[in-house]
Amino acid sequence: MALTGLDIYKLLPKTNCKKCGRPTCLAFAMQLAQKKANIDECPDVSEQAKQTLGAASAPPIKLVTIGAGDNALRVGEENVLFRHEEKFYHPAGVAVAVSDRLSEAELDKKLKEVSALRFHRVGTEIGINLVAIQNDSGDKDAFARVSQKVSSNINLLLILASQSPEAMAQALSADGLAAKRPLLYGANNQNFESMAKLAKEKNCPLGVHSTSLEELADLTEKIKTLGVSEMVLNYQGNGVRDVLQGLTRLRRAALRKNFRSLGFPTITFLNDQDPYGEIAQASTYLAKYAGILVLHSYEPWQVLPLLTVRQNIYTDPQKPVQVQPKLYEVGQVTPDSPVLFTTNFSLTYYSVEGEVEASRIPTYILAVDTEGTSVLTAYSGDKLNEKVVAKAMNNTSVGERLKHKKLIIPGLVAVMSAKLKDETGWDILVGPKEASGLPSYLKTTWDRHGKKG
Numbered sequence: 103m104a105l106t107g108l109d110i111y112k113l114l115p116k117t118n119c120k121k122c123g124r125p126t127c128l129a130f131a132m133q134l135a136q137k138k139a140n141i142d143e144c145p146d147v148s149e150q151a152k153q154t155l156g157a158a159s160a161p162p163i164k165l166v167t168i169g170a171g172d173n174a175l176r177v178g179e180e181n182v183l184f185r186h187e188e189k190f191y192h193p194a195g196v197a198v199a200v201s202d203r204l205s206e207a208e209l210d211k212k213l214k215e216v217s218a219l220r221f222h223r224v225g226t227e228i229g230i231n232l233v234a235i236q237n238d239s240g241d242k243d244a245f246a247r248v249s250q251k252v253s254s255n256i257n258l259l260l261i262l263a264s265q266s267p268e269a270m271a272q273a274l275s276a277d278g279l280a281a282k283r284p285l286l287y288g289a290n291n292q293n294f295e296s297m298a299k300l301a302k303e304k305n306c307p308l309g310v311h312s313t314s315l316e317e318l319a320d321l322t323e324k325i326k327t328l329g330v331s332e333m334v335l336n337y338q339g340n341g342v343r344d345v346l347q348g349l350t351r352l353r354r355a356a357l358r359k360n361f362r363s364l365g366f367p368t369i370t371f372l373n374d375q376d377p378y379g380e381i382a383q384a385s386t387y388l389a390k391y392a393g394i395l396v397l398h399s400y401e402p403w404q405v406l407p408l409l410t411v412r413q414n415i416y417t418d419p420q421k422p423v424q425v426q427p428k429l430y431e432v433g434q435v436t437p438d439s440p441v442l443f444t445t446n447f448s449l450t451y452y453s454v455e456g457e458v459e460a461s462r463i464p465t466y467i468l469a470v471d472t473e474g475t476s477v478l479t480a481y482s483g484d485k486l487n488e489k490v491v492a493k494a495m496n497n498t499s500v501g502e503r504l505k506h507k508k509l510i511i512p513g514l515v516a517v518m519s520a521k522l523k524d525e526t527g528w529d530i531l532v533g534p535k536e537a538s539g540l541p542s543y544l545k546t547t548w549d550r551h552g553k554k555g
């Protein structure tokens with residue numbers, strides 16, 4: 103049961119010494135209860151109180167690490183049901199399923215395709231995280247062979263998926279495989295003792311599955327007593343609606359009721375024959391509240407939208423994603439190259455940069471500091487005006503790099519033209535309203551009116 107602020111207050115020194123940075127012990131206790139403070143911030147708290155509070159103040163959803171080293175995937179330790187309340191911290195892992203029924207040639211082909219599932223979006227490289235090797239054959243030799251091959255041929259994290267403890271043990275006996283800390287999936291009410299023994303022995307996280315939340319809670323408690331604390335839960339619901347309800351109930355039970363038996367990240371397997379349906383389902387589960395998604399199909403056109411959804415969900419909604427405000431060079435710029443400005447909101451900047459690249463016309467892009475807001479938002483909030491743009495031009499000394507004095511401005515703020523001309527003394531050319539219009543603008547309008555004066 104979670105301790106209330108008053109319960110916690112009774113365990114504190116009650117001296118109101120302020121060493122924790124809060125005005126009173128009660129204020130600190132309230133923040134501890136809301137998980138906005140750490141007990142270690144009070145230097146005078148007793149060891150006994152620490153122990154009592156330590157257990158109570160542990161995150162309601164356990165942080166689980168799959169893999170080892172810098173590339174490890176951390177899932178769980180989320181604090182809120184809704185992203186706008188705080189943010190979601192640990193992006194869900196995306197896995198592609200690989201069957202141990204594949205022939206050598208099919209496996210080679212699939213591994214090559216899976217390795218290529220990396221994309222650049224808004225200045226960040228995004229990609230899938232894991233391969234889930236599935237023991238569809240029921241044969242432990244085939245499972246071990248495919249597991250070993252995947253492990254040695256692909257630089258992704260691993261999920262070993264088999265119901266058989268014998269097959270799992272054999273796969274884990276391959277050189278160096280256990281040290282990669284794969285997720286062992288899955289324990290159920292028949293095999294959990296043997297699976298937990300393996301997970302403990304090899305120090306690997308354990309996937310647990312059931313068609314009932316009550317049974318899942320029961321299993322996690324039993325598995326904890328066997329010495330395994332890192333678990334990932336799969337509620338095997340009946341259809342999309344049931345799975346979504348299950349994922350939501352799991353998250354609510356952990357966060358709202360502090361129900362530790364279900365306080366673990368989740369894993370969900372997709373297997374829809376409709377390739378559009380599979381990605382629509384996966385996106386739905388990503389929003390609420392999948393920790394790991396295992397895809398059956400993995401065409402780039404399916405994976406990229408899913409990764410885009412993930413990238414959007416796991417940003418802090420209270421902090422616009424920004425690029426550094428500065429002068430960027432796209433291509434081999436010269437003193438005759440065009441210069442245009444946009445804002446330092448990542449999505450805006452990268453949309454502009456992408457279109458400029460597509461035009462193949464080397465161009466300077468001045469990213470003006472608007473605190474990460476888009477062109478119209480910044481303009482309407484007076485974060486983008488002639489003085490702000492002139493200051494950015496001065497700070498970057500853009501004029502010293504060019505033979506001309508012509509600035510292309512976003513069409514959405516054409517209204518700034520006259521004031522900006524007065525402020526800077528530059529000729530102002532009104533560009534397109536949308537970034538998608540830039541290639542044609544640079545090839546025609548700039549070529550006619552800008553470059554040739």
Ligand code: SF4
Pocket residue numbers: 114115116117118119120121122123124125126127130143144145146147
């Ligand atoms: S440091 Fe500890 S004793 Fe001092 S005010 Fe904070 S909670 Fe109270």
